Amino acid sequence: MLHLIKLSVGTEDVSDLAAWQADPRGHSPDGLPRHVTRMWPKRAEEVLDGGSIYWVIKGVILCRQRVLRFDEVDRGDGIRRCAIICEPDLKRVAATPKRAFQGWRYLKPEDAPRDLAPGREAEEPLPPALQAALSEIGVL
Template identity: 60%
Template sequence: MESYINIVKLCVGAESLEDLRDWQAAPRARGPDGLPRHVTRMHPRREEALLSGGSLYWVIRGVILVRQRVLRLDPVQGQDGIVRCGIVLDPDLVRTRPQPRRPFQGWRYLAPADAPEDLPDDAGGDDLPPALAAALAEIGVR
């Protein structure tokens, strides 16, 4: 049995890694503790495994490009009175090897064996368009 599990989520509206950085820098994307969080309707059933070292892998324009470690899950009550799940994230964005991903709704679990590797800090390539990064990954260049 795996000791942890990850989740993968579409980064809707983001065209690049820089868009994600900008969005998470905005006060509306941060919780009361100042940490970035993503509010989702569903609460992960595999909470214990997720909080045992799991990350949220972001899909930007059809490609997993980055991950953030999940720190905790907070209840977040909306103005409509509905309690949702606030996925509290480590502010560090860890770039990964590009991995193409088909569109899906919500989030999905991602086994550690299926997750893309982290890129070294000196890998560069922040400015590659996601489609080009995906094409290079598919032919084994990145």
């Protein structure tokens, strides 16, 4: 199994990402959330073997979604694009700082942040900057 990690550009927090994904324009034809990218993962089978996409928001990994499949997207311009189709449920993870990068990257399971403990997912999240600072000093 292998995960993906991706910046959620322009997103302020997890609820903002959830609202963006609730918009039908961001859905696959079967109504699931998707993210369209130009690059097709060469290791797709490993990701589809239980992998997730981890979302970096304001420099902090805050949540993940299980990847269900990859669909080809044709926008009529001859460029083959990849839609990463995900479960609708955003699972919050332990806040983990992450520097900015372009596109998406692979993330090994042993390097992935752990899910928040049961019962903590309903807690009001801290602001991303505070989460990052607390994570850097080992409090989170």
